[in-house]
Amino acid sequence: MTKDQERSFIARITCDEINMTFFDQVLSASHFEPGGSRSPIPPNVVTTFEAYDPVTQTMLRTGGRKSTAMVVHFKCYNDYYNLQILSEAYYQKYFSKGGKGVLGAYPASGGNTTSFHLLNGFHQIITLDDLSSSQATLYLKARNAGIIKKAIWRDPAYSTCFTDESGDVVTFNLQILERHVSTPARSTPYT
Template identity: 70%
Template structure:
């Protein structure tokens, strides 16, 4: 097994304790009808299970059924990772930045697939070698770009999105499910 394979792993990911998802999983389908909006919201943008409350002007967790945390395969290349989605929505797509620097689910694009460094609380690059337990709190830094931040996608969505352009630094919690995973064994999505 190569060092890169030894550093690859599968984990559930959350942001600030809230499960992550995509715009089309939390927003009404009318948001994605191009004929109704001048600039439609991309359905594949990474978000969280939260909704904007105009009274409190805060994002609050979406009620209803329990939603599982998103599962990601962290493919290691030296000291950076490609993040392949193993959950049902956008299964086998990758976390990558769009032309505006916003994270979304995209097909593999070779060298154009965004890769990320994992950072500790001191913003030092770490790998699986540095994570002794099954849980970890990390920041993500888009390789050759900036640290990933969270901000509100404004009107009409008012939902959280992730970008390397502006906002508050995002903190991600990982629950490591499997270590030293060079290729996911399952051909079916995690739930």
């Protein structure tokens, strides 16, 4: 087993202990229709089970369909990771930055797939070797870019999105399910 295989793992991931999902799992279909008064927004953008209240300017937790923690395969390459989704929505797609600079679920695209460094509380790069417990809280940093932040995708969605460009720095919580997994053996999505 190579060092990269030893550092690869599968984990449930949440953002600040809030489950994550995608726009099309929490917003109505009308948000994705072209034309009309609403501008189309990408359905595959990563979000959380929260809703933004523009009046109080606060985030409110919501239930939503399938409000379980997303499962992701962290495939290691030296000291950075590609994040492959193993949950039902967007199964086997990757977290990557889209055209608007926000994280979404996209097919693998070789060197164009966004890679991430895992950072500890001091913003130092870590790998699975540094995570002795099955629970971890860390930051994600887009490789050759910035730390991932949570921002509000305003009109018309008023939902959270993730970017390295603006917003509030957030922590990601991991529950490590399997260690030393270079390729997931499971052929069906995790629920």
